[in-house]
Amino acid sequence: MQPFTATPAEAVRSLGELGLIAAIRRWLGTASPPEPFGIGDDCAVLPASRHRQLVTVDPVVYGEHFDDSIPPRAVAAKLLKRNLSDIAAMGGRPRAAVIALALDETVSRRWLEQFYRGLAATARTYAVTIVGGDITRQKGGLAATLTLLGEVNGPRVLTRKGAKTGDWIFVTGTLGGSILGHHHRFTPRLAEGAWLAARREVRSLIDVSDGLAKDLPALAPTNAIPSLCPPAIPISAAARTLAQRDGRTALAHALSDGEDFELLFTVAARADRAALATAWRKKFRTRLTCIGRFTRTLEAGALPLDEFKGYEHLR
Amino acid sequence: MQPFTATPAEAVRSLGELGLIAAIRRWLGTASPPEPFGIGDDCAVLPASRHRQLVTVDPVVYGEHFDDSIPPRAVAAKLLKRNLSDIAAMGGRPRAAVIALALDETVSRRWLEQFYRGLAATARTYAVTIVGGDITRQKGGLAATLTLLGEVNGPRVLTRKGAKTGDWIFVTGTLGGSILGHHHRFTPRLAEGAWLAARREVRSLIDVSDGLAKDLPALAPTNAIPSLCPPAIPISAAARTLAQRDGRTALAHALSDGEDFELLFTVAARADRAALATAWRKKFRTRLTCIGRFTRTLEAGALPLDEFKGYEHLR
Numbered sequence: 001m002q003p004f005t006a007t008p009a010e011a012v013r014s015l016g017e018l019g020l021i022a023a024i025r026r027w028l029g030t031a032s033p034p035e036p037f038g039i040g041d042d043c044a045v046l047p048a049s050r051h052r053q054l055v056t057v058d059p060v061v062y063g064e065h066f067d068d069s070i071p072p073r074a075v076a077a078k079l080l081k082r083n084l085s086d087i088a089a090m091g092g093r094p095r096a097a098v099i100a101l102a103l104d105e106t107v108s109r110r111w112l113e114q115f116y117r118g119l120a121a122t123a124r125t126y127a128v129t130i131v132g133g134d135i136t137r138q139k140g141g142l143a144a145t146l147t148l149l150g151e152v153n154g155p156r157v158l159t160r161k162g163a164k165t166g167d168w169i170f171v172t173g174t175l176g177g178s179i180l181g182h183h184h185r186f187t188p189r190l191a192e193g194a195w196l197a198a199r200r201e202v203r204s205l206i207d208v209s210d211g212l213a214k215d216l217p218a219l220a221p222t223n224a225i226p227s228l229c230p231p232a233i234p235i236s237a238a239a240r241t242l243a244q245r246d247g248r249t250a251l252a253h254a255l256s257d258g259e260d261f262e263l264l265f266t267v268a269a270r271a272d273r274a275a276l277a278t279a280w281r282k283k284f285r286t287r288l289t290c291i292g293r294f295t296r297t298l299e300a301g302a303l304p305l306d307e308f309k310g311y312e313h314l315r
Numbered sequence: 316m317q318p319f320t321a322t323p324a325e326a327v328r329s330l331g332e333l334g335l336i337a338a339i340r341r342w343l344g345t346a347s348p349p350e351p352f353g354i355g356d357d358c359a360v361l362p363a364s365r366h367r368q369l370v371t372v373d374p375v376v377y378g379e380h381f382d383d384s385i386p387p388r389a390v391a392a393k394l395l396k397r398n399l400s401d402i403a404a405m406g407g408r409p410r411a412a413v414i415a416l417a418l419d420e421t422v423s424r425r426w427l428e429q430f431y432r433g434l435a436a437t438a439r440t441y442a443v444t445i446v447g448g449d450i451t452r453q454k455g456g457l458a459a460t461l462t463l464l465g466e467v468n469g470p471r472v473l474t475r476k477g478a479k480t481g482d483w484i485f486v487t488g489t490l491g492g493s494i495l496g497h498h499h500r501f502t503p504r505l506a507e508g509a510w511l512a513a514r515r516e517v518r519s520l521i522d523v524s525d526g527l528a529k530d531l532p533a534l535a536p537t538n539a540i541p542s543l544c545p546p547a548i549p550i551s552a553a554a555r556t557l558a559q560r561d562g563r564t565a566l567a568h569a570l571s572d573g574e575d576f577e578l579l580f581t582v583a584a585r586a587d588r589a590a591l592a593t594a595w596r597k598k599f600r601t602r603l604t605c606i607g608r609f610t611r612t613l614e615a616g617a618l619p620l621d622e623f624k625g626y627e628h629l630r
Contacts, residue, residue: 017627036474042404042522043465045472046368053361053368055446057413057462061453089357098372100460131370138376138458145415145449147372147462150358157360159351207357312332 002068003142005108012112013105020135027116031123032130044131046096052157054150056086062142072111073118074184080122083148084188085261089207091158091197092150096131100145102138126190158197162204165224166269168293172286173262175212176254177238183259192263192286201271208262213255214310219266221294227302228292258311266294317383318457320423327427328420335450342431346438347445359446361411367472369465371401377457387426388433389499395437398463399503400576404522406473406512407465409505411446415460417453441505473512477519480539481584483608487601488577490527491569492553498574507578507601516586523575529625534581536609542617543607573626581609
């Protein structure tokens with residue numbers, strides 16, 4: 001849907017600021033608790049918690065993360081799920097979100113209604129409350145920035161640091177070709193992330209959002225490089241479809257395309273990988289693949305990852 | 316300073332995404348703690364706290380909240396202080412912030428450096444840590460959205476609700492004419508807000524960000540209206556200057572101009588107002604004025620507030 005309208009009566013400007021805030025409360029419904037725990041005061045108030053808190057922020061920007069071809073409900077779902085994937089990548093549990101909207105006054109009320117209703121639906125699915133936000137005019141623009149708060153319930157926060165040379169590298173799901181639809185239809189791996197944080201043999205964790213080739217180096221221990229086994233890389237059907245269209249290899253798409261939102265983690269060299277895989281399959285239907293390990297030098301037959309590039313945000 | 320540059324070598328694009336993130340870490344310096352408590356992982360981690368948490372979000376958008384005439388350090392200070400004023404308006408203490416930047420690739424490195432250095436300086440002044448963020452391209456745009464987390468240390472969160480008919484209305488500082496400089500030079504009333512939250516006779520609190528005429532009704536009890544005493548309204552020198560220029564009254568500027576960032580609160584009808592004022596003066600040099608009270612009908616000589624309008628965000 002085109003977010004902008006040339007018809008003044010259909011534009012958000014016709015609602016006015018207070019009218020828009022009232023409409024947003026209505027559209028969010030039960031996804032937004034009563035103030036002061038939700039929208040309506042200078043700050044939202046969150047009850048005290050005994051757990052460590054997590055914070056992450058990610059936007060969706062018109063022309064960058066979505067266009068007229070993506071339904072507004074899907075734009076909102078993508079916005080929240082991008083952030084949920086970051087909580088998953090720490091083994092955390094999501095809690096509450098605030099959303100700042102910057103928009104031209106010609107954005108249509110219909111687009112906004114669908115956007116907020118989509119946000120509410122996704123928030124309810126993942127037990128997140130929308131506790132506050134802001135609306136600002138931005139000439140010619142449309143962007144929504146969501147800050148998600150979460151918490152760590154278990155004894156451990158799983159960070160990007162912690163891998164050692166020799167550690168095995170695992171990835172969930174399949175990779176590449178996200179632009180064909182996965183980029184807004186994906187499922188954040190929250191249950192998987194929390195489960196991994198409770199497994200002692202798992203030593204580091206990240207989500208793949210800019211492509212494996214760009215994100216994997218963040219897990220590399222000092223003086224080690226990833227030796228990946230090319231046939232093991234789980235290539236998505238979409239990556240194969242894209243490869244047929246553009247002449248690049250499906251593997252290149254799997255390594256370089258952004259917005260997979262899968263989990264990438266390392267497992268101690270001496271861990272029982274078969275036991276891990278068995279325990280995983282008892283719990284999840286999500287595909288799990290060991291794709292290589294961190295080594296001092298590139299192993300024979302391993303993939304030279306430097307030849308692939310991930311998504312560059314300032315291109 | 317003009318944020319955009321026509322010289323490719325001076326533009327942020329020439330840094331690349333990873334180069335920019337490294338530069339931001341450098342510019343923020345000690346204002347950003349080491350990961351996982353600061354920038355660098357999928358989420359920032361905040362230590363557990365026994366207190367209720369506060370969350371607020373506010374952006375600064377080029378063309379709306381700042382222009383070429385405002386130094387980038389002042390833009391950053393304004394961004395953080397706008398949010399600090401919201402924490403002050405709940406009687407809270409600020410804790411940590413995340414910042415999402417959406418920008419055209421032609422934004423200059425020099426502008427950004429000054430912006431982040433200004434953010435760091437303001438963060439250190441108010442004991443806030445910058446724990447994370449995001450950078451996204453936005454064609455032709457420049458906007459920064461800051462989410463601020465705080466906590467309530469005392470037994471009470473002071474909200475907008477709580478005033479009763481008969482309550483006295485107080486305001487800090489002077490009002491109006493913010494556009495002449497106060498809109499980025501103001502001091503968020505954090506100490507004052509925390510002090511007010513500890514005073515039992517204070518029943519509700521808000522910060523004046525869209526003009527007194529627009530913000531005061533949010534404190535009104537059911538079936539009551541504000542009866543303001545016109546000569547009591549603390550009019551700023553800037554409001555008087557503006558009035559001389561544009562022919563509107565200084566009072567109209569004091570009631571309608573946005574971005575005062577002063578505190579507005581109500582005090583129980585039977586409270587000892589003199590004792591409150593004395594205790595205030597022992598603690599603060601900030602001006603404090605009783606401007607009227609909430610009544611069932613407009614008192615004789617009181618100001619008909621409906622004739623004034625505050626700042627409209629979707630105009």
